[in-house]
Amino acid sequence: MIxxxxxxxxxxxRLxxxxxxxxxxxxxxxxxVLRDQKALALRLKTIDCLCRCLNCQPSDLIEYVEDAD
Structure with a gap:
């Protein structure tokens, strides 16, 4: 799961x-929608915009977590 x-x-x-x-x-x-984990898709343009604004890397924003199943 992403x-x-x-x-x-x-x-x-504190933003x-x-x-x-x-x-x-x-x-x-x-x-x-992004904050609440409801997004089904995320554009690269959106990731780029968020990373620029938050001064972070995509890996700071997105994480892969294995399902507990």
Whole structure:
């Protein structure tokens, strides 16, 4: 399973979804979908935008976690 670590990054940087939206131009709703692990797909352009804004690598944002099954 792919896990998005947006919530952890935002918490570490003390940044809100609204602030991130203002900085990136990505809608609050789309960021909430990513934060809440509801996304079915993620564009490379979005990953690039988030990494630029959060000054991180894609691996800081995305993690592969094996299913418990």
């Amino acid at each position: 896990k998005l670590k947006l919530a952890e990054l935002l918490a570490r940087r 809100s979804i609204v602030e991130l939206s203002d900085r990136t131009g990505i809608s609050v709703r789309d960021l909430e």
